[in-house]
Amino acid sequence: MVLRSFSAALVLFILSAASAQADFSPGADGAGDPFYPQAGNGGYDVRTYSIELDYEPQNEQLDGDVTITARATQDLSSFNLDLRDLKVESVTVNGAAASFTRKGQELTITPAAGLRKGREFTTRVVYGGHVNYVLDPDHSKDGWIPTDDGAFVVNEPQGAPTWFPANDTPKDFAIFDFTITVPEGRTALANGRLVSETHNGDTATWRWAESSPMVTYLTTATNGVFDLEKGTVNGLPEYNAVDPQTRRFGQKEPNPALAWQRLGLHDPALDLFTELYGPYPYDSVGGIVDWAPDVFYSLESQTKPNYWHIPTEATVVHELAHQWFGDAVVLEEWPDMWLNEGFATWSEWIWFERTYPTTGPTAQDQFDALYATPEDSAAGQDLWFPAPNALAGPEELFHTPVYDRGAMTLQALRQKVGEGVFFQIIRTWYSENRFSNVTTEDFIATAERVSGQQLDQFFQAWLFEEGRPESW
Numbered sequence: 001m002v003l004r005s006f007s008a009a010l011v012l013f014i015l016s017a018a019s020a021q022a023d024f025s026p027g028a029d030g031a032g033d034p035f036y037p038q039a040g041n042g043g044y045d046v047r048t049y050s051i052e053l054d055y056e057p058q059n060e061q062l063d064g065d066v067t068i069t070a071r072a073t074q075d076l077s078s079f080n081l082d083l084r085d086l087k088v089e090s091v092t093v094n095g096a097a098a099s100f101t102r103k104g105q106e107l108t109i110t111p112a113a114g115l116r117k118g119r120e121f122t123t124r125v126v127y128g129g130h131v132n133y134v135l136d137p138d139h140s141k142d143g144w145i146p147t148d149d150g151a152f153v154v155n156e157p158q159g160a161p162t163w164f165p166a167n168d169t170p171k172d173f174a175i176f177d178f179t180i181t182v183p184e185g186r187t188a189l190a191n192g193r194l195v196s197e198t199h200n201g202d203t204a205t206w207r208w209a210e211s212s213p214m215v216t217y218l219t220t221a222t223n224g225v226f227d228l229e230k231g232t233v234n235g236l237p238e239y240n241a242v243d244p245q246t247r248r249f250g251q252k253e254p255n256p257a258l259a260w261q262r263l264g265l266h267d268p269a270l271d272l273f274t275e276l277y278g279p280y281p282y283d284s285v286g287g288i289v290d291w292a293p294d295v296f297y298s299l300e301s302q303t304k305p306n307y308w309h310i311p312t313e314a315t316v317v318h319e320l321a322h323q324w325f326g327d328a329v330v331l332e333e334w335p336d337m338w339l340n341e342g343f344a345t346w347s348e349w350i351w352f353e354r355t356y357p358t359t360g361p362t363a364q365d366q367f368d369a370l371y372a373t374p375e376d377s378a379a380g381q382d383l384w385f386p387a388p389n390a391l392a393g394p395e396e397l398f399h400t401p402v403y404d405r406g407a408m409t410l411q412a413l414r415q416k417v418g419e420g421v422f423f424q425i426i427r428t429w430y431s432e433n434r435f436s437n438v439t440t441e442d443f444i445a446t447a448e449r450v451s452g453q454q455l456d457q458f459f460q461a462w463l464f465e466e467g468r469p470e471s472w
């Protein structure tokens with residue numbers, strides 16, 4: 001085509017500009033999880049989060065300044081982050097002021113100019129206010145949970161947006177660094193390696209960096225009065241923190257010595273799981289034993305599990321095993337939770353089998369004891385219903401079958417395919433899926449491929465049908 005006049009060229013120019021403009025559309029306000037459809041967002045993929053926090057525990061005031069680099073996966077006219085309650089003071093995108101609106105957990109950001117698909121862009125959000133945890137559908141506290149000396153910070157499944165603007169989906173891995181300022185005398189912990197510790201007079205600033213990909217629910221910023229010990233285990237930097245006030249729940253007297261003893265399990269447990277599953281995924285290891293007596297759960301935060309009181313041996317081993325299964329191999333959707341909890345619970349069983357060969361119990365002993373539970377007993381109702389991969393909703397995410405029947409599924413698989421093939425399946429599962437998302441269908445496919453067996457009926461009985469499996 002030949003243009004005949006300037007005005008025709010101008011019309012064409014305007015038309016083409018308009019059609020390019022029309023390509024820009026808002027990113028989705030949710031990542032589409034069946035249990036948490038509003039969590040996460042669409043239209044971009046986060047590369048890095050740089051999180052700066054200033055926390056005043058005496059009035060639970062949290063001020064944040066977060067810079068996020070992301071790559072657009074569509075032409076974006078606007079996009080969302082998840083952020084709860086805290087007041088947003090300013091948002092910039094690529095250095096220019098951006099407008100924003102709030103609705104529920106959605107922070108919708110409209111940059112001054114559209115963001116082209118495939119391009120990287122930088123968003124900075126400055127925010128602050130009184131920080132509130134969120135109550136999950138099962139009534140547990142999630143997110144930034146104040147303690148008497150700081151905060152216990154655990155995010156599974158939806159707590160991260162209580163303290164930073166996030167693409168809060170397990171489908172978006174990113175690299176994180178943290179700069180956290182707390183009153184002098186308090187310690188701020190976070191994932192990864194300690195970069196620096198600066199004392200500013202009334203406050204202290206702690207910088208941490210996690211160099212491996214991480215999803216938002218595995219971040220932490222637990223802070224308070226802690227004894228922090230930096231050591232080395234299996235050639236890795238180890239950061240263990242113990243609140244001097246910690247104790248076993250129900251006991252009056254603090255017992256930090258017992259907490260240190262339990263964290264000493266990292267060394268032998270790392271040896272065992274490395275041998276069984278493959279190399280530990282990260283470049284640091286550690287654990288945080290707080291005293292948070294109203295939380296009632298511990299969590300496998302990446303490189304530094306958080307313990308709400310002094311953990312048992314089984315719990316330390318469980319959270320360490322999650323570093324392979326849950327943290328490095330990450331579920332794509334929350335209803336597949338047994339892929340996290342079944343593996344971590346079975347890891348407790350193999351720990352006792354291998355560590356105490358004469359006194360046990362073996363994993364099969366644990367399986368047998370649970371299998372003996374009659375369906376019509378109270379314990380049986382708890383264990384056999386619902387099936388671990390057929391949960392009715394998010395309120396069942398942490399129910400007993402997800403853990404115990406999930407672990408029984410793996411032990412039954414071990415019986416069915418034999419010891420050598422079973423560990424080959426587990427090792428393949430880890431090595432092929434490290435730092436990526438997985439589904440139950442993926443696991444079944446891996447088990448069938450590695451074993452050469454047709455296992456549909458086996459997994460149907462163990463994962464999808466309620467009631468005690470009678471044959472498989």
Ligand SMILES: [Zn+2]
Pocket residue numbers: 300318322340341344
């Ligand atoms: Zn767990």
